[in-house]
Amino acid sequence: xxxxxxxxxxxxxxxxxxxxxxxxxxxxxxxxxxxxxxxxxxxxxxxxxxxxxxxxxxxxxxxxxxxxxxxxxxxxxxxxxxxxxxxxxxxxxxxxxxxxxxxxxxxxxxxxxxxxxxxxxxxxxxxxxxxxxxxxxxxxxxxxxxxxxxxxxxxxxxxxxxxxxxxxxxxxxxxxxxxxxxxxxxxxxxxxxxxxxxxxxxxxxxxxxxxxxxxxxxxxxxxxxxxxxxxxxxxxxxxxxxxxxxxxxxxxxxxxxxxxxxxxxxxxxxxxxxxxxxxxxxxxxxxxxxxxxxxxxxxxxxxxxxxxxxxxxxxxxxxxxxxxxxxxxxxxxxxxxxxxxxxxxxxxxxxxxxxxxxxxxxxxxxxxxxxxxxxxxxxxxxxxxxxxxxxxxxxxxxxxxxxxxxxxxxxxxxxxxxxxxxxxxxxxxxxxxxxxxxxxxxxxxxxxxxxxxxxxxxxxxxxxxxxxxxxxxxxxxxxxxxxxxxxxxxxxxxxxxxxxxxxxxxxxxxxxxxxxxxxxxxxxxxxxxxxxxxxxxxxxxxxxxxxxxxxxxxxxxxxxxxxxx
Amino acid sequence: xxxxxxxxxxxxxxxxxxxxxxxxxxxxxxxxxxxxxxxxxxxxxxxxxxxxxxxxxxxxxxxxxxxxxxxxxxxxxxxxxxxxxxxxxxxxxxxxxxxxxxxxxxxxxxxxxxxxxxxxxxxxxxxxxxxxxxxxxxxxxxxxxxxx
Numbered sequence: 001x002x003x004x005x006x007x008x009x010x011x012x013x014x015x016x017x018x019x020x021x022x023x024x025x026x027x028x029x030x031x032x033x034x035x036x037x038x039x040x041x042x043x044x045x046x047x048x049x050x051x052x053x054x055x056x057x058x059x060x061x062x063x064x065x066x067x068x069x070x071x072x073x074x075x076x077x078x079x080x081x082x083x084x085x086x087x088x089x090x091x092x093x094x095x096x097x098x099x100x101x102x103x104x105x106x107x108x109x110x111x112x113x114x115x116x117x118x119x120x121x122x123x124x125x126x127x128x129x130x131x132x133x134x135x136x137x138x139x140x141x142x143x144x145x146x147x148x149x150x151x152x153x154x155x156x157x158x159x160x161x162x163x164x165x166x167x168x169x170x171x172x173x174x175x176x177x178x179x180x181x182x183x184x185x186x187x188x189x190x191x192x193x194x195x196x197x198x199x200x201x202x203x204x205x206x207x208x209x210x211x212x213x214x215x216x217x218x219x220x221x222x223x224x225x226x227x228x229x230x231x232x233x234x235x236x237x238x239x240x241x242x243x244x245x246x247x248x249x250x251x252x253x254x255x256x257x258x259x260x261x262x263x264x265x266x267x268x269x270x271x272x273x274x275x276x277x278x279x280x281x282x283x284x285x286x287x288x289x290x291x292x293x294x295x296x297x298x299x300x301x302x303x304x305x306x307x308x309x310x311x312x313x314x315x316x317x318x319x320x321x322x323x324x325x326x327x328x329x330x331x332x333x334x335x336x337x338x339x340x341x342x343x344x345x346x347x348x349x350x351x352x353x354x355x356x357x358x359x360x361x362x363x364x365x366x367x368x369x370x371x372x373x374x375x376x377x378x379x380x381x382x383x384x385x386x387x388x389x390x391x392x393x394x395x396x397x398x399x400x401x402x403x404x405x406x407x408x409x410x411x412x413x414x415x416x417x418x419x420x421x422x423x424x425x426x427x428x429x430x431x432x433x434x435x436x437x438x439x440x441x442x443x444x445x446x447x448x449x450x451x452x453x454x455x456x457x458x459x460x461x462x463x464x465x466x467x468x469x470x471x472x473x474x475x476x477x478x479x480x481x482x483x484x485x486x487x488x489x490x491x492x493x494x495x496x497x498x499x500x501x502x503x504x505x506x507x508x509x510x511x512x513x514x515x516x517x518x519x520x521x522x523x524x525x526x527x528x529x530x531x532x533x534x535x536x537x538x539x540x541x542x543x544x545x546x547x548x549x550x551x552x553x554x555x556x557x558x559x560x561x562x563x564x565x
Numbered sequence: 566x567x568x569x570x571x572x573x574x575x576x577x578x579x580x581x582x583x584x585x586x587x588x589x590x591x592x593x594x595x596x597x598x599x600x601x602x603x604x605x606x607x608x609x610x611x612x613x614x615x616x617x618x619x620x621x622x623x624x625x626x627x628x629x630x631x632x633x634x635x636x637x638x639x640x641x642x643x644x645x646x647x648x649x650x651x652x653x654x655x656x657x658x659x660x661x662x663x664x665x666x667x668x669x670x671x672x673x674x675x676x677x678x679x680x681x682x683x684x685x686x687x688x689x690x691x692x693x694x695x696x697x698x699x700x701x702x703x704x705x706x707x708x709x710x711x712x713x
Contacts, residue, residue, distance in 0.1 A: 534668065536664060
């Protein structure tokens with residue numbers, strides 16, 4: 001079992017945003033023992049800033065969670081919290097990091113490690129790492145793994161969990177913690193507040209290694225305010241605006257309340273195969289009962305003309321009433337469920353879109369996302385829209401036509417709205433009438449006038465006329481939208497499972513990349529506050545009271561080409 | 566003139582270098598001395614063990630522009646080039662600037678043109694649960710009013 005000493009870590013200041021953070025750290029004892037950024041795939045931004053206001057605890061915590069109850073999932077969420085209900089002082093991530101499993105165990109599975117530094121936006125600069133530090137992946141916990149946590153304890157008054165001391169311990173993640181997000185027992189004490197389990201976990205079995213370090217070791221360099229490094233309002237001459245990105249959430253649309261079924265003119269049945277066969281036997285009975293025939297042909301030339309459509313659809317969940325099949329005015333007495341609505345909406349299905357790299361590479365144009373939707377096909381989803389958020393799909397379906405609209409809702413940092421919608425058709429048409437039902441009424445009325453007259457005047461020709469009518473319609477199929485029907489039928493041969501295809505660049509990240517090349521920063525700061533490789537973009541070379549023009553030019557050139565502080 | 570010699574252990578681009586083994590010697594300037602690139606005549610070969618210099622009279626730090634050159638018996642010429650970053654390190658550190666790239670204070674969500682990627686892609690598929698059933702369900706739509 002290996003351990004990691006807090007004092008041996010050199011922490012790099014990281015990206016700071018309301019709900020995202022990065023950190024870079026390395027070992028002082030061995031600079032070549034560097035952190036592999038591939039591990040960052042396990043981190044992602046959280047968009048739950050607002051939800052967290054309901055928490056009563058202070059500080060920050062990170063955890064994996066699922067949507068419902070903070071139980072384990074395959075990802076880690078970084079979540080901000082507010083200090084004891086003081087929602088005006090929101091806390092932002094300052095620095096957080098995950099040590100790759102190579103530091104702990106040879107290969108995954110291995111634990112993750114957290115380091116949390118936060119400060120208050122409008123308060124005295126201080127670090128207040130939350131007591132809610134959850135560590136590890138449940139699936140990755142093994143008895144010989146090592147966890148590392150940084151926990152702060154109270155020195156500042158009544159708040160029990162805010163203070164100036166920061167501690168680091170290493171502890172074995174032994175078997176009592178494999179279910180740590182559920183209730184478990186430590187030293188005969190049942191722990192049922194999982195928020196605190198990480199602390200418990202850290203302290204358990206290894207309190208002797210607890211080390212305290214002053215916060216000043218980990219403060220950012222003097223003059224650096226990482227919280228506002230990319231906030232344009234923080235700089236003189238910055239742009240003005242509300243900087244409030246939260247708009248309205250656009251939810252999935254509701255189904256129409258009035259449909260063709262509710263008109264009473266059309267009925268949609270969902271028969272079983274047996275019921276459908278019974279209906280076919282009734283329909284093809286020869287000769288058809290004279291009174292039925294007479295009734296049916298008063299309006300149309302054939303009983304088939306009353307059939308708007310017979311379709312197969314991969315949908316089996318909608319409200320139905322027990323009924324009997326009614327063909328026009330005729331009750332066939334054949335049992336079948338009848339739909340109470342022409343429209344059907346599917347459940348909502350959601351996938352969380354995690355950042356793979358946790359960097360610009362996860363966004364367009366670098367990463368592409370294709371969404372396959374059954375009965376619709378492939379469509380591209382902007383990685384900028386979906387990354388680090390959730391993608392939910394839902395179909396609204398017209399059961400009379402098979403037409404469907406797939407809605408794609410994106411839950412991202414600032415919105416939770418329907419951002420895409422696509423049209424398709426999920427019906428496999430079974431040809432019965434041979435006519436496009438969209439024209440059934442007008443065409444039917446015309447035919448009924450002519451053929452109906454024939455039938456009415458020559459009873460012996462009825463059967464021939466029926467066959468002739470079906471044959472005529474079946475062979476001519478005027479105005480049938482063949483493409484639509486073919487597409488609908490063919491679509492039944494494709495997959496019914498929606499899925500996402502991610503096409504990501506395979507990034508090549510040389511070791512110590514930041515040390516040699518740095519990374520984009522775009523902050524305004526005093527250069528003396530920096531450490532490490534630095535390339536200056538814009539600079540005002542003032543204060544050189546003794547330097548010549550050539551010397552200032554040389555300094556300017558060197559700073560723009562890159563120097564080390 | 567006094568010349569302080571050092572072993573510079575830092576990268577030439579380092580602001581605030583680690584200088585070791587200071588040795589003060591004297592030397593004579595050559596004619597037409599360029600203060601940014603002075604050339605100095607020094608007696609002895611002690612300078613061969615050093616690579617960095619500070620001239621108090623100029624209040625400037627210098628790299629050895631090239632290895633000292635023996636110009637006569639026990640006489641060497643030392644060509645220096647100014648280390649602007651060390652000479653003006655205080656002024657540089659007090660300078661405020663927009664930083665383009667930084668080793669520690671950076672934002673990974675800013676596009677990095679320097680970042681390399683392999684020519685192949687990482688393609689991954691993630692499936693939703695399906696809202697559809699594999700069993701095809703018949704739906705029969707009929708024109709029909711109230712039965713007679």
